[in-house]
Each structure stands twice: as C-alpha cells, then as structure tokens.
Amino acid sequence: MVKRKRSKQRDCIRAYLEGRKDHPTAEMVYEAVREEFPSISLGTVYRNLSLLAEDGEIMRLDVGEGQDRFDPNVEKHYHFVCQKCGAVSDLDMPWMKHVDVLADSFAAGKVTGHMAYFYGICDKCAE
Amino acid sequence: MVKRKRSKQRDCIRAYLEGRKDHPTAEMVYEAVREEFPSISLGTVYRNLSLLAEDGEIMRLDVGEGQDRFDPNVEKHYHFVCQKCGAVSDLDMPWMKHVDVLADSFAAGKVTGHMAYFYGICDKCAE
DNA sequence: CTCATTGCAAAGATTTTGCATCACC
DNA sequence: GGTGATGCAAAATCTTTGCAATGAG
Numbered sequence: 111m112v113k114r115k116r117s118k119q120r121d122c123i124r125a126y127l128e129g130r131k132d133h134p135t136a137e138m139v140y141e142a143v144r145e146e147f148p149s150i151s152l153g154t155v156y157r158n159l160s161l162l163a164e165d166g167e168i169m170r171l172d173v174g175e176g177q178d179r180f181d182p183n184v185e186k187h188y189h190f191v192c193q194k195c196g197a198v199s200d201l202d203m204p205w206m207k208h209v210d211v212l213a214d215s216f217a218a219g220k221v222t223g224h225m226a227y228f229y230g231i232c233d234k235c236a237e
Numbered sequence: 238m239v240k241r242k243r244s245k246q247r248d249c250i251r252a253y254l255e256g257r258k259d260h261p262t263a264e265m266v267y268e269a270v271r272e273e274f275p276s277i278s279l280g281t282v283y284r285n286l287s288l289l290a291e292d293g294e295i296m297r298l299d300v301g302e303g304q305d306r307f308d309p310n311v312e313k314h315y316h317f318v319c320q321k322c323g324a325v326s327d328l329d330m331p332w333m334k335h336v337d338v339l340a341d342s343f344a345a346g347k348v349t350g351h352m353a354y355f356y357g358i359c360d361k362c363a364e
Numbered sequence: 365c366t367c368a369t370t371g372c373a374a375a376g377a378t379t380t381t382g383c384a385t386c387a388c389c
Numbered sequence: 390g391g392t393g394a395t396g397c398a399a400a401a402t403c404t405t406t407g408c409a410a411t412g413a414g
Contacts, residue, residue, distance in 0.1 A: 112368085113367090113368075114368075115367080115368045115369065115412085115413055115414070116368095116369095116413065116414090117368085117369055117370080117412085117413080119369080119370075120369085135403095136403080136404080137403090149370090149371070150370085150371080151370070151371045151372065151373095152404090153370085153371070153372075153373090153404085153405075153406080154369080154370055154371070156403090156404060156405070157369080157370085157405085157406090158369090160404095160405090172299070172301045174299045174352065176402070176403070177402085177403065177404095178403085178404090188340065190340065190343075190344040190345070190346060190348065192346060193349075199344070199345055199346075201340055201343045201344055202343055203339060203340060203342075203343040206336070209333070209355075210355065212330060213315065213317065213328055213330060213355040214357075215330075216328045216329055216330040217317040217326070217328055217355065217357065217359075218317070218326055218359060218360050219317060219319060219326075219357055219358055219359035219360045219361075219362070219363065220357045220358050220363060221317065221355045221356070221357040222320075222356065222357040222358070223355070223356055223357070224353055224354065224355045224356065225301065225353065225354055225356065226351055226352060226353035226354075227351065227352055227353075228336075228337065228340040228344065228348045228350070228351045228352075229348070229349065229350055229351065229352065230341075230344065230346055230347045230348040230349040230350070231346055231347050231349070232344075232345060232346035233345050233346050234346075235346075236346065236347060239393085240392090240393075241393075241394095242387085242388050242389070242392075242393045242394065243388065243389085243394095244387085244388080244393085244394055244395080245387095246394080246395075247394085262378095263378085263379080264378090276395090276396070277395080277396080278395070278396045278397060278398095279379090279396095280379090280380075280381080280395085280396070280397075280398090281394075281395055281396070283378090283379060283380070284380085284381090284394080284395085285394090287379095287380090303377070303378070304377085304378065304379095305378085305379085
C-alpha cells in the first residue's frame, strides 16, 4: 500500500458515504460532493473511490447494471436489487460461507469465496 | 418478441457457442466467427448475441470483469471464476432456490431470484 | 521542498446505434 | 418487394489516465 496524503476532497467523499445505505454510484457521489467542492472533477471522485476501496475503507459493488456502486459497510453482506427502480438495499442475513465448501467440491480448482445478490421488486415499487 | 429473419451470421454465432463450455466474450465470438465471415462486424456480433439472449437461446453472464460472457447453457447454474487466469467454468452443483426464500424474509420487498458466482484459483493456475 | 492530489481533458474499454445497402421469406 | 439483418462508423457509457499546477507534511 502506498503512502497517502490527506485531501479535503477524499475526506468529503468518505464522509458522504459513511452516512448512506443506498449504495451510491460514482456519479451520485460526484453530484453530492460537488455541493461542497463545486470544482471537483469526476476523475477525482473516481480516483478517490478507488483509493478508498483499495484501502478497505469502502467496498465496490457490481450489481450488473453498468455503473459500480459504493458501500461504506465493508463487512461481507448481501444486497437486494429492485428490478424496477434499481434501488440497492442491504440484507441483514447471515453470510453463507458453507456454500463455498459445497461449491469447492464441484469446482476444478480451489473456491475461496462467492459473490451474490438477490433481485426482485421492492415494497415501494410493489404498490 | 419480434419477428425474426434468419441470417448466416447469427447461425454461425449460435453454432459456435453451442460447442463451447468456456463462456466466450463478444470479442472472442467476433474473432472466431470472423474466420467464416471475414467481413462480419463487431456490431453485428453484439446485436446477434443480444437477440439470442433475448430469445432465450443463450445466456448473458456478468462475472464482474468488464466484458460480458455468453453461455449456450440456459439452465440456471453456477460458475467458477479463476482470479488468476480469468477462466470461467461451469459448476455442476444444484441451484439453491431455498436461499431466495431465506433472503425474502430479510428483504424489504419480494425476492424472486439471485445471481451468484464463485471465485478462487483453478487447478491449472494452482500448479 | 517533495511528492501525493487535483482539475481538466483526452483516451480506454465495452457496447449500442443510425443509416444506407443487402438478403431472407 | 417489404422489412429484418449487415457493415461501417459514429456515439454512448462508464472509467481510467497523462499532465501541469496545487497543496499537504
């Protein structure tokens, strides 16, 4: 890991994410942080999101919709994606480490983990 | 579903995928099909892959590496991704429909399915 | 003073699309 | 012959990167 010098922009991005449970995209982070730093560039946002993820301060999510999302909760947990509105919410459900053992018995190699998300329709869209 | 007119190019793409278990990317399909249709365009490959997926003849995979991959096996099944060489192989392991029920009890909405893949190091790379 | 960070813009990478032409039914 | 498909190139999307200027330690 490289030496890191503090920056107001990165602090702001980190602080913004800490308070969220909606897993913002880089674009959403950009729009939000822009209110405090009107001249920040999208490149800087992407760079800092990558640095924070690299340092294990946040987690990068890919729920198969093109844009990556970012989560301040770095604990292993599952997500629920609404197929109608695209909202991504946390699932407070136990991590299934045992499925890695199961998968390992079928794989032509050593299984060390898995990636998963659940999809369906959220309550709000079901109305 | 729209009316479809047959084309040699699409037939070739379909036939190429049928014989594979390595989940080629669009680029790989393009390179392969180009041997029979040297003037085929990448756009046509993308277009046909999307049409075939739309018709349920093939399945589009996203294993979080940027490029999508395509699978002639449209049955629900899991995949194993080697983190070293990037190879994607099938896992002949039962589909865990019960986890959808479990997730549903935790979700703020109706869970209808899940997406998952396992990762690790394949035998070839472990040597 | 050094070098990580920024803003800007250009470039990358992947996929989609507009359009005139082609070919299937 | 009508319209779906093709090839080509341009564009759209999302993300990364080169570079000179700026700022933190």
